[in-house]
Amino acid sequence: MEVDGLRVAVTRKPIRNAYLRVRPPAGAVAVSAPMRMADARIVAFVRERRAWIARQQTRMREQQRIAERELAAAGMLGEPGALGEPGSSAVAPGGPFATGLSGPTASPSVWTDARRAEAAAAIEARLPALLDRWTPVVGRTPTQITLRAMTSRWGSCTPRTGRIRLNLQLGLMEPRFLEYVLVHELTHLWEHGHGAGFQRRMSAYLPEWRALRRELNHHLVLR
Template sequence: MPLTPDQSRPRRGGRGEFSRRWIDVDGQRALLIRKRVKNVYLRVKPPEGRIEVTAPARLPEAEIRRFVSSRMAWVEGARERIARSRRALGGGSGAVASRAEGSERERPAARGEHDEQERLRQARGILSGQLPGLLDRWVPVVGRGPTSITLRRMTTRWGSCTPASGRIRLNLELAWLEPRFLEYVLVHELTHLRASGHGARFQGLMDSYLPGWREVRRELNRYVIV
């Protein structure tokens, strides 16, 4: 979708989207997307580390700028994690060129598919590097360990657990967030190996493991699974 300036009356687009435009926040360019949402959501998009913020249609831009500015340290940390992953995986631009009938023009569909696969590969590398240390720390505390951990693309949740089999699944998108969110989701799922559901026993165990887990959960839920 082409970038469009803000209008006094937001223009509607697909998936509840009204408009897109670039804004400047502390000298950094960020893509502001106005949508039919209730909260402000922040993303750092690989491979180049672009800032993308989704906000309600009529939320004042000054409030959006303050929100993004307050999280610039996290943005820089996310960009550094992306850069480290790219270096570890050999870098590359992520573009796929196709030469046919003398043409060197890139094929957008093929390039987009390749970029997404590269992004998921980077995410898998980041999480695979973080999980061993977290498991070493938390399995002895919780007293239960998973039989397997699957890293996959998930669209509705950050993690899931099957207590009967001991299997845990984690969302690859956690790679692009602060490490404390991965820690919270992992501890959350490990706790399900001891307490199914989210009742009093589960909450009591979480309180003993991560006293501030509710605040971390609240912050995590401000991010969109894309």
């Protein structure tokens, strides 16, 4: 479907609401729509979100440029644009619903056994003190925390089970980023989405959380 010159890939699914995604690396636009949703409603849905789409496409282009500059500086860049695909930006009628914390563009594979062990040891050394500090503040305790080498998220949470997953790469970064991601995911044990309730809690816990999020999402995700 074409909407005012913008090409949109539409997939109809047995869902109640329409969802719009901007997919990296080129900012392709995709809509998942209910089976019986009229084309005219899909067009209106996309038009209402054109400004948001433009912002996401601009952000992805900038992240691509930053990623390529960092990889070139590290001597790791091969063919232009040869970067892994990060998680896409998504929006639904009521706002973002995913409880994972998305990361920026992924780099080529650089994980080694030694680097994994180093990252895991760093996180495991910091976690007890962070949990002692933040679980009383947030008022929720995770049932389990696992470490994974994620390619498109800094962390994720399953509120129903209380399980939190952290990107292993956080162990190779400044400790403040691990703290921010942990608080973000602990907050999801209260708030499933990123709506007003989530934002109020995060602002109460970490007033500078938005600045931390912006800074964190300018880092490459290793894979």
